[in-house]
Amino acid sequence: MNTHDFTDILARFSSAAEAGDGKAFAACFTEDGVYHDYIYGNHKGRADIAHMMSDLFHRDAGDDYRWEMFDPICEGNLAYAWSLSSFTSAVPEFKGKKVVIDGMSRFELRDGLIADYRESVNGGVAMAQLGVQPERLSKICAKWGRMLTEQPETQAYLARPKGSWKGGR
Numbered sequence: 001m002n003t004h005d006f007t008d009i010l011a012r013f014s015s016a017a018e019a020g021d022g023k024a025f026a027a028c029f030t031e032d033g034v035y036h037d038y039i040y041g042n043h044k045g046r047a048d049i050a051h052m053m054s055d056l057f058h059r060d061a062g063d064d065y066r067w068e069m070f071d072p073i074c075e076g077n078l079a080y081a082w083s084l085s086s087f088t089s090a091v092p093e094f095k096g097k098k099v100v101i102d103g104m105s106r107f108e109l110r111d112g113l114i115a116d117y118r119e120s121v122n123g124g125v126a127m128a129q130l131g132v133q134p135e136r137l138s139k140i141c142a143k144w145g146r147m148l149t150e151q152p153e154t155q156a157y158l159a160r161p162k163g164s165w166k167g168g169r
Contacts, residue, residue: 001077001109003074009028010072016028022052022054026053029046029049033049033116035049039123067083068085078106081107083103083105091130124140
């Protein structure tokens with residue numbers, strides 16, 4: 001796949017996300033695709049991804065949710081894009097609080113669809129905008145830290161000696 005074709009997927013992906021259309025969002029993924037979300041966890045398969053988008057994400061983010069992708073780049077089956085997203089929280093505890101987040105998204109592609117989606121987002125910035133209390137924020141960030149260090153990719157990175165990585169060669 002090339003960047004031009006990837007841009008078409010991003011347009012469908014973002015449009016469906018903004019609309020809260022779980023079915024259209026999930027259609028951007030392969031049947032066995034995985035969406036890794038730092039708040040809602042991992043969701044595998046179109047039905048689970050559709051549920052996450054429609055019934056969890058949009059339940060909490062509300063109707064003004066926006067998600068735009070910028071600077072897409074794609075080479076073969078790997079693509080990236082920088083994003084900005086915003087919403088007004090519908091979570092009762094934080095109802096009415098406006099949040100804006102930037103992130104980097106990584107897409108593994110197969111047969112013109114997303115097979116694996118991951119993002120790097122500073123969730124602490126979002127939590128601060130919501131007004132999450134420092135003690136709770138500390139616990140959440142500690143959980144995210146554990147999740148990061150437990151990933152197989154992180155474990156492999158930590159096991160390698162400094163200077164031993166050859167850039168995927």
